Structures are given as C-alpha cells and as structure tokens.
Amino acid sequence: MVSTEAMVGRGAVQVDGEVLSNKRVGVYHHLTLVADGIAERTKPGNFVALSVGGATSAHLLRRAFSIYRVRPAGVYGGTVEVVFAAHGPGTQWLADRQPHDAVNVVGPLGRPFALPKEPVACALVGGGYGSAPLFALAEKLRERSCGAHMVLGAATESRLFGALEAKRAAQSVTVTTEDGSVGIKGLVTDPLPGLIARHSIDVVYSCGPMGMLSAVTRVATAHGAWSQTAVEESMACGIGVCMTCVLPVIGDDGVTKMVRSCVEGPVFAGDKVRWDDIGTIPAGTFGAPGMGGH
Amino acid sequence: MVVALRPADVDLVTELADASLANPVMTASGCAASGQELQQFFDVAELGAVVTKSIMRDARSGRATPRMAETPSGMLNSIGLQGPGINAFLARDLPWLLQHDARPIVSIAGSSLGEYAELARRVGNTPGVAAIEVNISCPNVEDRGLVFACDPVQAGRVLSVVRRDTARGVPVFAKLSPDVTSIVDIARSVVEAGADGLVLINTLLGLDIDLATMRPRLGGVTGGLSGPAIRPVALRAVWQVANALPGIPLIGVGGIRTGVDALEFLVAGASAVQVGTAIFNDPHAPVRVLAELRTELAAHGFARARDAVGFANRSAARGVLV
Ligand SMILES: Cc1cc2nc3c(=O)[nH]c(=O)nc-3n(C[C@H](O)[C@H](O)[C@H](O)COP(=O)(O)OP(=O)(O)OC[C@H]3O[C@@H](n4cnc5c(N)ncnc54)[C@H](O)[C@@H]3O)c2cc1C
Numbered sequence: 001m002v003s004t005e006a007m008v009g010r011g012a013v014q015v016d017g018e019v020l021s022n023k024r025v026g027v028y029h030h031l032t033l034v035a036d037g038i039a040e041r042t043k044p045g046n047f048v049a050l051s052v053g054g055a056t057s058a059h060l061l062r063r064a065f066s067i068y069r070v071r072p073a074g075v076y077g078g079t080v081e082v083v084f085a086a087h088g089p090g091t092q093w094l095a096d097r098q099p100h101d102a103v104n105v106v107g108p109l110g111r112p113f114a115l116p117k118e119p120v121a122c123a124l125v126g127g128g129y130g131s132a133p134l135f136a137l138a139e140k141l142r143e144r145s146c147g148a149h150m151v152l153g154a155a156t157e158s159r160l161f162g163a164l165e166a167k168r169a170a171q172s173v174t175v176t177t178e179d180g181s182v183g184i185k186g187l188v189t190d191p192l193p194g195l196i197a198r199h200s201i202d203v204v205y206s207c208g209p210m211g212m213l214s215a216v217t218r219v220a221t222a223h224g225a226w227s228q229t230a231v232e233e234s235m236a237c238g239i240g241v242c243m244t245c246v247l248p249v250i251g252d253d254g255v256t257k258m259v260r261s262c263v264e265g266p267v268f269a270g271d272k273v274r275w276d277d278i279g280t281i282p283a284g285t286f287g288a289p290g291m292g293g294h
Numbered sequence: 295m296v297v298a299l300r301p302a303d304v305d306l307v308t309e310l311a312d313a314s315l316a317n318p319v320m321t322a323s324g325c326a327a328s329g330q331e332l333q334q335f336f337d338v339a340e341l342g343a344v345v346t347k348s349i350m351r352d353a354r355s356g357r358a359t360p361r362m363a364e365t366p367s368g369m370l371n372s373i374g375l376q377g378p379g380i381n382a383f384l385a386r387d388l389p390w391l392l393q394h395d396a397r398p399i400v401s402i403a404g405s406s407l408g409e410y411a412e413l414a415r416r417v418g419n420t421p422g423v424a425a426i427e428v429n430i431s432c433p434n435v436e437d438r439g440l441v442f443a444c445d446p447v448q449a450g451r452v453l454s455v456v457r458r459d460t461a462r463g464v465p466v467f468a469k470l471s472p473d474v475t476s477i478v479d480i481a482r483s484v485v486e487a488g489a490d491g492l493v494l495i496n497t498l499l500g501l502d503i504d505l506a507t508m509r510p511r512l513g514g515v516t517g518g519l520s521g522p523a524i525r526p527v528a529l530r531a532v533w534q535v536a537n538a539l540p541g542i543p544l545i546g547v548g549g550i551r552t553g554v555d556a557l558e559f560l561v562a563g564a565s566a567v568q569v570g571t572a573i574f575n576d577p578h579a580p581v582r583v584l585a586e587l588r589t590e591l592a593a594h595g596f597a598r599a600r601d602a603v604g605f606a607n608r609s610a611a612r613g614v615l616v
C-alpha cells in the first residue's frame with residue numbers, strides 16, 4: 001500500500017513567473033519562465049500547473065505541462081521550461097505570451113519517474129511533446145551509469161520534439177514517424193522489441209498519448225521489462241483536492257482503485273494501469289457500486 | 295464619514311450557532327479534500343474552518359471520467375462523491391486536521407435516512423468536530439432516487455435524524471441545492487426539523503457537449519456548475535433566506551474568488567463564506583480571500599465582521615436602499 005504521506009503533495013510552491021522566452025519549435029511552443037523555487041524541487045517526471053488568462057480570467061482551471069528543463073537561480077533567477085501544443089484557449093493564450101509577461105506557476109507537482117537502483121539499460125519512449133520530460137530523465141540515468149536509449153515518435157516530422165538533443169542525451173536514438181517523413185515509418189512500438197533485445201533493456205520509460213503508453217507497456221511487459229508511464233488525464237486542480245483526474249490502477253494489494261493521477265501519478269508502473277478500462281469504473285474497483293461494504 | 299480603520303484592528307470572529315470561529319472564511323466541501331494537500335501552500339489552521347469532502351458510510355469509487363469540463367467563469371464536475379468511507383476518514387483524515395489545529399466541519403452524505411443517522415452518530419460524537427454540514431444533494435434510494443434537497447419533507451427528515459443523533463453543542467448545518475423552485479421553502483423545512491444553520495449553495499446542474507464527439511463531455515452526462523459563473527445565484531439565495539429566516543446563521547458559498555466577493559455575501563446575510571472552485575485557480579485562495587476580506591471590512595468601516603453580516607438586508611428593510 002502506498003502510504004498517505006507519500007500521496008500528499010509536500011514540495012510544491014506557487015510563484016508569479018515571468019516569461020523569459022517563448023519560441024516556436026516545429027508545431028510546438030517552448031516556453032521558459034523565470035519562477036524561483038521550482039528548479040530546486042523538481043525531479044524528472046514532475047509537472048507544473050500554469051494559470052491562463054490573468055487574475056480575472058474566465059478560464060479558471062490551470063493547464064498542466066510536463067517539466068522539460070529547470071535551471072536553479074543564476075543571472076535570471078530560477079527557470080522552468082515547458083513544451084506545448086496550442087489548441088484550446090488556454091494553450092493559445094500561453095502561446096501568445098511575450099517576454100516579461102506574467103504567468104502564475106504551481107509546481108513541481110506529481111510523482112517523478114522511479115529510478116533504477118542498479119546500473120541497468122533503459123529505453124525512453126516519447127510521443128510528440130511527450131519527449132519533453134525524458135531529457136532530464138536521461139541525464140539522471142546517466143549519472144547512475146544506466147544506459148539511456150531514446151525512441152521518439154510522432155505523426156510527422158514537425159510533431160517530433162528534441163530529436164537533435166536526444167543525440168546528446170542518449171546512447172542511441174531511434175525516430176519513427178507515421179508518415180515516414182523522417183526515421184522509420186511506423187509507430188514507436190515497431191522498433192521497441194528489437195531495441196529491448198539488442199540492449200538487454202530492463203526498464204522502459206514512456207510519455208505521450210494514452211494509446212501509446214498502453215501499447216508501450218504491452219511490449220515492455222511481453223519482453224520482461226518494467227515500464228514507467230507518465231499519463232495525461234484531464235485535471236481541474238493538479239494538487240490532489242478535486243478528484244477529477246482519476247484512473248483505474250491496481251494497488252499492491254491487488255485491488256483496483258480510482259487513483260488521482262496528479263498526486264499518485266502522473267507516473268505509474270505501466271503494468272498496474274488498467275489501460276483498456278480508462279473512462280469506466282471497472283467491476284470490482286474499490287468502492288464500486290455493488291461492492292458491498294462494512 | 296467612515297472612520298479610518300486599520301485592517302489589523304478588524305475583529306473577524308464569527309458566531310455560527312454554538313460554534314465560534316476565529317474568522318468567517320472556510321474551504322468548500324469537495325474543493326479541499328481533507329486539508330492535507332493545501333498545507334504545502336498555507337497553514338489550514340489560519341482558516342475559520344476546513345470543510346471536508348462529503349464523506350459517506352462506505353467507500354465509493356465515484357463516477358467514470360471525464361469528470362470535469364471548464365465552462366465560462368466556472369466548471370462542471372461529476373465526481374460522484376468518491377471517497378474512502380467513514381472508517382478511513384475517522385482513522386486518518388480527521389486526526390490529521392486536529393493535529394494541525396484546524397477547525398474541522400465534517401460534511402456527510404447518505405443515500406438513505408439510516409445512513410445519515412449512522413454518520414451523525416459516528417461523526418457527531420467525535421471530539422474536535424466543530425460542526426456537521428449535511429450534504430443533501432444526494433439521491434434517496436428509498437424514494438425512487440429523488441434528491442433529498444429537492445423535497446422539503448425528505449430534506450427535513452434528514453436534518454431531524456442528523457440533529458437527533460449528533461451531540462448537543464455540535465451545530466448541524468444543512469447545505470441546500472439551488473435547483474429548486476423555492477429555496478426559502480426548503481430552508482424553512484430543514485430549520486423546523488432542527489438544522490442550526492444553512493449553507494447556501496451547492497452546485498447547479500449543467501451540461502456540456504463536445505462537438506468533436508457529438509456527446510456530452512462528462513462521463514456522468516450532467517454535472518454540477520460552480521465558480522464565479524454562479525456567484526449571483528448564490529448571493530440571491532443568501533439574500534432571500536436571510537430575509538425570510540432572520541437570525542438563522544447562514545454560510546455563503548458559490549463563486550467566491552476575492553475579499554470583495556466575500557464581503558458581498560456577509561452584507562447579504564451570511565455569517566461565514568466558503569471558497570471552492572477558486573482554489574483550483576489559486577491554491578492560496580482561502581487565505582488570500584481572508585486577507586482581502588479584512589482589508590475590505592476596514593475600508594468599509596466595519597470594526598467587526600459580525601457588524602457586516604446582514605447589513606444590506608437591514609438597510610433595505612429600513613428603506614435606505616430601496
Ligand atoms: C501531467 C500532464 C502533463 C502534460 N504535459 C503536457 C506537455 O508537456 N505539453 C502539452 O502540450 N500538453 C501537456 N499536457 C496537456 C495539457 O495540459 C492540455 O493540452 C491543456 O491543458 C489544454 O488546455 P487548452 O486550454 O488548450 O484546452 P481546453 O480544451 O480549453 O482545456 C479545457 C480544460 O480541460 C483540460 N484539458 C484539456 N485537454 C487536456 C489534456 N490533454 N490533458 C489534461 N487536461 C486537459 C485543461 O486543463 C482545462 O482545464 C499535459 C497534461 C497533463 C495532465
């Protein structure tokens with residue numbers, strides 16, 4: 001069982017951030033915010049919740065983004081960087097921010113990726129902007145003498161993020177696009193079995209769309225590797241108080257519970273997430289109708 | 295004319311039946327869990343009270359996702375009262391609040407009169423509980439699933455069993471739904487049944503459709519609307535009930551985001567306010583609203599928060615404002 005202490009956020013801060021830069025990278029936006037106090041607390045896999053629209057915004061809910069990079073206070077004060085796709089009004093507002101504009105930041109939030117205790121080989125699989133948190137993870141893995149092999153995939157070249165940076169961060173890089181515009185034509189799961197076998201990979205980390213995480217977990221499990229997945233569920237608060245961001249996860253006691261992805265995740269052991277049942281309350285879930293009680 | 299008052303000199307103490315609170319600002323049920331998660335942002339002991347997520351007798355998995363949709367100046371939620379059940383709450387969450395010197399107001403919810411009574415016996419006799427808030431916006435399994443809050447008779451029955459089974463000295467507040475023809479009728483009924491005060495309002499039922507799928511956006515189809523979008527509705531409910539039932543302590547909730555909002559509720563007749571959805575926007579919202587309320591009270595010449603309570607109702611009654 002996960003202890004209550006571990007499930008409750010302890011280290012997040014709320015700070016008024018200031019835009020340092022906001023640049024286009026392919027179809028994405030790479031936003032750097034000066035926000036003191038975030039960097040020192042951040043671990044790979046944590047996320048930030050940014051408010052959008054200013055103090056009287058009609059868009060009340062914060063938008064969650066994986067932390068791409070942090071730098072502790074230097075010339076500019078501490079910074080935190082995120083990479084995002086603009087689609088709805090909140091991300092569009094963020095895309096329009098100019099240097100010196102204010103953006104309120106809450107973070108770092110969520111549970112980070114679990115790191116191997118032994119120097120084992122790891123695969124890091126990112127779909128679209130989902131590669132963003134994997135670079136800091138690769139660095140941590142290298143510090144532990146773990147091999148880091150990256151697989152980056154997207155629908156098309158402009159939706160890949162960080163393929164060049166991956167060459168510096170990882171021991172090997174495999175790129176896939178669905179339209180074949182660059183790299184292997186296909187999905188990230190196509191080269192994964194070969195990669196796992198070739199490098200005797202023990203842990204597969206992944207971040208990206210839910211369908212991809214589910215498929216990556218299937219491949220990893222089938223090849224005897226552990227999987228660590230960073231999920232993306234709709235969140236209203238991001239800090240564990242509202243219960244909107246839940247998904248069915250099997251606990252150490254074997255019982256499925258609807259757990260909050262903002263505090264107990266967003267990183268989960270892939271084989272514990274009931275991927276096919278997301279969006280439902282699977283029969284037998286703790287507290288499900290008809291479960292009886294005491 | 296208004297004597298300059300320093301915010302620091304304003305007396306914020308508020309009286310809610312047998313409960314005296316250091317200040318009139320609380321969290322709203324379901325928007326602060328049981329306080330733990332907010333402690334990293336501010337000390338929950340600074341608040342007048344922490345109102346916990348509605349707790350049921352048994353563990354509940356809640357509804358399927360998606361459970362929320364953002365709407366203009368608000369949101370819809372269909373959480374379905376997910377929670378660990380009363381045993382886990384009493385073993386883990388309530389002790390945490392008491393250890394951290396918070397004033398806990400425990401929200402209870404049931405699907406039958408028996409369940410409400412059992413919750414009242416267990417929660418209402420646990421030392422340290424400042425008050426009980428009774429969430430009656432739940433379907434009654436013994437009455438074709440009709441929501442207690444929508445029927446004055448059923449709502450009154452719930453409050454009478456909860457009052458009967460709660461220790462004397464522990465106030466019992468009924469939380470009312472605005473989705474009724476006359477909130478004053480429901481208010482009168484639950485007060486006659488024994489409620490010591492009222493919490494106004496719970497969310498309004500709403501719907502959002504996703505044109506990409508041509509389906510309702512929420513897994514639960516409909517959801518409760520909250521946030522600044524509903525503030526005028528909540529303020530109207532407080533005003534009407536304050537006028538109809540003078541002397542009954544009211545707690546205002548719905549869309550409060552600033553100290554100005556909070557003061558509007560006080561002068562419309564609320565003795566205290568709760569901050570809900572605004573927490574999702576600003577985790578510091580409850581303590582920020584408290585600080586801003588202090589400033590607003592001083593700026594408007596109120597030396598005591600109590601003096602502001604119902605000020606607009608009294609002015610209107612004297613014909614000053616109408
Ligand atoms: C842990 C986590 C990490 C994320 N990391 C990134 C990232 O690195 N880069 C990136 O581009 N996006 C990321 N997302 C998704 C991002 O939060 C949404 O794209 C964004 O909130 C959409 O806001 P909007 O205003 O454009 O859309 P709207 O549709 O207007 O959003 C309405 C509401 O729904 C929520 N919402 C909508 N889509 C999503 C979604 N896919 N996930 C979660 N909430 C959603 C919003 O927070 C908001 O409250 C992440 C989500 C989570 C939960």
Ligand SMILES: Cc1cc2nc3c(=O)[nH]c(=O)nc-3n(C[C@H](O)[C@H](O)[C@H](O)COP(=O)(O)O)c2cc1C
Pocket residue numbers: 242322323324325347348371373375401429469495496497518519520521522524547548549550568569570571572
């Ligand atoms: C996510 C969410 C969960 C809620 N859960 C509860 C609950 O468990 N019990 C309850 O009485 N009210 C619940 N409410 C209603 C709030 O307590 C409050 O009455 C309502 O949201 C209006 O206030 P607000 O606009 O400040 O949020 C919930 C509201 C939200 C947004």
Ligand code: FES
Pocket residue numbers: 234235236237238239240241242243244245246260261262263
């Ligand atoms: S987003 Fe509110 S509990 Fe996770």
